[in-house]
Amino acid sequence: MSASTEPQAGFLSRRRFFRWASSLTAALGAAPLFSSAKTLSSPTAWSDGEDYYAKLGVPTIINAAGTYTTLTAACMPAEVLAAVQKAALHPVRLHDLQRKAGEYIAQRLKCEGAVVTSGASGAISLATAACMQHANNINVLDMPQAIDGMKNQVIVQRAHRYGYDRAMYLCGARVTEVVTLDDYKRACGAGHAVMTNFFNAAEDEYGIAGSAQIGREEWLRVAHEYKIPCHLDAAADMPPISNLWKYTAMGFDLVAFSGGKGIRGPQNAGLLLGRKSLTDLAHENNNPEEGIGRGMKVAKEQIVGMVAAVDWVLSHTEESMQGDYQKRVDRIVAAVKGIPSVTTETVVPQIANHVPHLLIRFDPAVTGVTTGQIVAALRTANPPIELNPNTGQKPNQGIPADANTLVVGVWMLQPGEDAIVGRRIRTALTQKA
Numbered sequence: 001m002s003a004s005t006e007p008q009a010g011f012l013s014r015r016r017f018f019r020w021a022s023s024l025t026a027a028l029g030a031a032p033l034f035s036s037a038k039t040l041s042s043p044t045a046w047s048d049g050e051d052y053y054a055k056l057g058v059p060t061i062i063n064a065a066g067t068y069t070t071l072t073a074a075c076m077p078a079e080v081l082a083a084v085q086k087a088a089l090h091p092v093r094l095h096d097l098q099r100k101a102g103e104y105i106a107q108r109l110k111c112e113g114a115v116v117t118s119g120a121s122g123a124i125s126l127a128t129a130a131c132m133q134h135a136n137n138i139n140v141l142d143m144p145q146a147i148d149g150m151k152n153q154v155i156v157q158r159a160h161r162y163g164y165d166r167a168m169y170l171c172g173a174r175v176t177e178v179v180t181l182d183d184y185k186r187a188c189g190a191g192h193a194v195m196t197n198f199f200n201a202a203e204d205e206y207g208i209a210g211s212a213q214i215g216r217e218e219w220l221r222v223a224h225e226y227k228i229p230c231h232l233d234a235a236a237d238m239p240p241i242s243n244l245w246k247y248t249a250m251g252f253d254l255v256a257f258s259g260g261k262g263i264r265g266p267q268n269a270g271l272l273l274g275r276k277s278l279t280d281l282a283h284e285n286n287n288p289e290e291g292i293g294r295g296m297k298v299a300k301e302q303i304v305g306m307v308a309a310v311d312w313v314l315s316h317t318e319e320s321m322q323g324d325y326q327k328r329v330d331r332i333v334a335a336v337k338g339i340p341s342v343t344t345e346t347v348v349p350q351i352a353n354h355v356p357h358l359l360i361r362f363d364p365a366v367t368g369v370t371t372g373q374i375v376a377a378l379r380t381a382n383p384p385i386e387l388n389p390n391t392g393q394k395p396n397q398g399i400p401a402d403a404n405t406l407v408v409g410v411w412m413l414q415p416g417e418d419a420i421v422g423r424r425i426r427t428a429l430t431q432k433a
């Protein structure tokens with residue numbers, strides 16, 4: 001039996017080898033080395049790639065909203081994408097890449113240590129796991145199930161509670177909620193805390209979910225009096241670019257940023273920056289170790305993409321980045337100029353999404369169309385346009401909208417899309433004229 005199957009097995013494996021060699025050649029963009037390259041797709045077809053959105057029937061959209069995960073947030077800049085594509089062709093030892101990427105980012109962002117995480121939410125989980133370990137004599141594999149009787153509290157102001165609390169719970173941590181400074185000192189003194197969490201954008205001058213009583217500096221000072229590490233969630237808080245080192249320089253032990261928002265790295269990447277002793281523990285809890293970070297795998301493509309995105313951000317000045325966003329706003333303003341009752345205003349939220357947003361106010365009695373009708377018209381246009389979700393809403397997160405205000409987030413627009421958005425909004429506003 002083996003005699004009859006052997007030649008065939010040899011034939012198959014040889015064919016498989018040729019297919020592998022040919023596709024490798026194609027992937028490297030070189031001319032085919034083997035003449036039996038029947039299975040080889042042409043290099044042109046490879047570099048163009050199949051349009052799977054078209055193949056799957058998923059409509060592409062124009063993102064005039066902002067860095068919203070439901071809209072897949074940022075698109076990587078060409079330089080970042082090219083770096084990812086290059087890295088994707090070569091395996092490496094994951095630990096080597098994690099360590100070197102962390103060191104490089106820490107050096108560029110002026111902090112002691114850095115971890116490329118699966119996003120800001122993943123960073124919060126790794127931060128919590130690191131602090132749980134720091135406060136207790138436990139192993140990576142003890143969380144969340146084997147920590148009875150251990151320290152497990154994260155102190156948070158009531159006004160800073162949010163959905164991302166779950167990123168902490170999954171390590172076995174629980175939240176101690178405080179309101180006043182006295183509450184906070186008592187909670188710190190009780191000796192159960194492993195970490196404090198500060199939601200950076202909650203200090204926005206417009207306030208989110210009620211106003212917190214304890215400011216950033218005081219929060220940090222008290223925690224450090226009690227030797228409790230402070231984590232700051234600054235996920236959406238770049239730009240300004242200098243925020244990437246401002247908060248670690250202030251003394252926050254750990255700071256989380258989303259990679260797929262303003263930094264424009266891969267959407268499923270993020271950064272945990274801070275004190276090396278803690279980022280080292282975060283690394284220990286990260287994939288491929290089988291602790292809480294195992295399901296938050298960050299592949300070589302995202303790690304390299306995140307490093308390249310940091311380089312991309314740092315290749316800009318604050319003025320060039322904000323100036324580019326302002327130009328997009330100006331083009332849309334010009335497109336809606338002169339429509340009866342329409343006024344425009346540019347607002348820059350204080351902390352999160354600190355970029356120019358365009359507010360287009362109008363009187364529906366004059367235009368004959370409502371906010372809801374305009375949103376629907378844009379959504380069903382070709383290509384569909386999604387406006388910022390603060391459109392038609394009460395003032396929120398630094399955006400003073402109202403029922404008759406369209407909010408345009410320009411920073412996630414691709415080149416040329418500002419003109420399309422301007423034209424479509426003009427059409428929508430004047431459809432009854």
Ligand SMILES: *Cc1c(COP(=O)(O)O)cnc(C)c1O
Nearest residue numbers: 119120121122235236258259270
């Ligand atoms: C977006 C955001 C997150 C989550 O970021 P991901 O990178 O999507 O995980 C966490 N916290 C805040 C305040 C955010 O705005």
